[in-house]
Amino acid sequence: MLQIAVTGKPNVGKSSFFNSATLSEAEVANYPFTTIDANAAIAYVTAKCPCSELDVSCNPRTGKCEDGIRYIPVELIDVAGLVPGAHEGKGLGNKFLDDLSQARALIHIIDASGGTDEEGNPCEIGSHDPLDDVNFLKHEVTMWVYSILERNWPRLIRKVMSEHLNFAKVIADQLSGAGVFLDDVIEAERIMDDDYDKWEKDDILRFLDKLLELAKPIIIVANKIDTPQAEENINRLKQKYEKVIPTSAESELALVNATKAGLIKYKSGDDYFEIIDEENLSQKQKMALEYIDSNVLKKYGSTGIQETINTAVYDVLEEIVVYPVEDEHKYSDQKGNILPDALLIPKGSNPRDLAYCIHTDIGEGFTHAIDARKNMRISSEQELKQSDIISIISNK
Numbered sequence: 001m002l003q004i005a006v007t008g009k010p011n012v013g014k015s016s017f018f019n020s021a022t023l024s025e026a027e028v029a030n031y032p033f034t035t036i037d038a039n040a041a042i043a044y045v046t047a048k049c050p051c052s053e054l055d056v057s058c059n060p061r062t063g064k065c066e067d068g069i070r071y072i073p074v075e076l077i078d079v080a081g082l083v084p085g086a087h088e089g090k091g092l093g094n095k096f097l098d099d100l101s102q103a104r105a106l107i108h109i110i111d112a113s114g115g116t117d118e119e120g121n122p123c124e125i126g127s128h129d130p131l132d133d134v135n136f137l138k139h140e141v142t143m144w145v146y147s148i149l150e151r152n153w154p155r156l157i158r159k160v161m162s163e164h165l166n167f168a169k170v171i172a173d174q175l176s177g178a179g180v181f182l183d184d185v186i187e188a189e190r191i192m193d194d195d196y197d198k199w200e201k202d203d204i205l206r207f208l209d210k211l212l213e214l215a216k217p218i219i220i221v222a223n224k225i226d227t228p229q230a231e232e233n234i235n236r237l238k239q240k241y242e243k244v245i246p247t248s249a250e251s252e253l254a255l256v257n258a259t260k261a262g263l264i265k266y267k268s269g270d271d272y273f274e275i276i277d278e279e280n281l282s283q284k285q286k287m288a289l290e291y292i293d294s295n296v297l298k299k300y301g302s303t304g305i306q307e308t309i310n311t312a313v314y315d316v317l318e319e320i321v322v323y324p325v326e327d328e329h330k331y332s333d334q335k336g337n338i339l340p341d342a343l344l345i346p347k348g349s350n351p352r353d354l355a356y357c358i359h360t361d362i363g364e365g366f367t368h369a370i371d372a373r374k375n376m377r378i379s380s381e382q383e384l385k386q387s388d389i390i391s392i393i394s395n396k
């Protein structure tokens with residue numbers, strides 16, 4: 001399952017973000033995942049489910065479908081203990097970096113209120129500039145990978161040169177434990193000269209910076225937007241960085257909890273909620289909800305939590321959702337479950353790639369694919385689109 005890490009300095013709202021994004025897990029008990037660690041849980045990327053357009057009632061095997069919105073599971077990991085200098089052993093040191101190994105993208109939470117200092121201690125709101133917090137994560141991750149390569153570098157390069165080995169393949173092998181893939185190494189290598197034996201430390205770091213932009217892309221999340229100090233900081237962050245997602249994890253947590261308690265009706269990602277049990281709301285709760293409504297939802301369009309997950313999956317990792325079915329007429333599997341699976345696959349995938357995603361055997365026995373909406377055979381090389389419903393025909 002696609003894994004995304006939630007990281008940032010202490011006190012910026014990581015746990016609040018993680019909890020609010022994963023709180024609905026218990027309600028989706030049909031998910032067959034039992035051995036997740038304490039710091040890992042399921043969050044959901046959302047997609048418009050084809051069930052409403054086709055006027056059928058779907059039976060998701062994992063996740064859920066509510067009001068025509070499909071919730072597709074991804075794994076979030078809460079990576080705590082990160083402070084500047086972690087690669088040198090500060091904070092919890094290198095442990096957190098190992099937690100990043102399998103993550104495909106990093107959600108970097110910063111405190112946009114300016115109420116968390118350099119080391120992650122609470123400070124007077126507005127007294128720390130959150131722009132100073134953005135770059136250190138990239139540096140820590142680069143230095144982590146550098147420490148993996150550093151010891152072996154002279155030996156590896158000697159080997160590449162003397163045995164005429166493929167540099168990218170040798171590096172990808174070395175970094176496979178850190179979740180770095182060959183394609184990323186090949187791409188990062190393009191910005192460099194190929195006289196690897198002359199690379200100095202700065203050259204290796206420049207190469208790794210590029211490599212990690214590809215292998216561990218970072219999504220900047222500016223949290224605590226409910227505080228008045230955040231607005232100006234967010235504007236400055238947006239001027240400097242291409243994509244910054246404003247969030248209020250605490251507001252999302254409050255809204256999700258109020259929904260669970262049956263007090264309001266709210267869907268993550270929405271810019272509104274509806275009070276359904278006013279009698280049981282205390283004055284304090286009412287005021288808190290009003291505050292969230294005007295200072296977060298109306299002002300920013302949402303709490304930003306769902307937007308962060310969707311941005312990570314669709315925009316940064318460039319995945320699409322497709323629905324494989326066995327019966328292209330009923331959009332179902334053999335047991336009659338309608339649209340049972342919503343699969344995340346890389347943009348650019350074709351039906352043959354999809355077959356391999358379902359099962360290696362199915363991929364190996366692939367004969368052709370049918371677009372179930374059009375009831376038409378499609379080429380095995382045709383690029384699949386978001387929301388395609390595909391029946392894979394395989395002789396295995």
Ligand SMILES: Nc1nc2c(ncn2[C@@H]2O[C@H](COP(=O)(O)OP(=O)(O)OP(=O)(O)O)[C@@H](O)[C@H]2O)c(=O)[nH]1
Nearest residue numbers: 009010011012013014015016080224248249250251
């Ligand atoms: N105003 C405001 N406060 C928030 C928000 N999110 C979290 N906080 C507060 O920030 C503090 C830290 O939140 P946590 O979620 O524990 O932060 P963390 O990054 O996990 O902290 P560590 O566990 O120390 O690493 C708590 O007092 C939260 O209530 C938010 O959206 N707005």
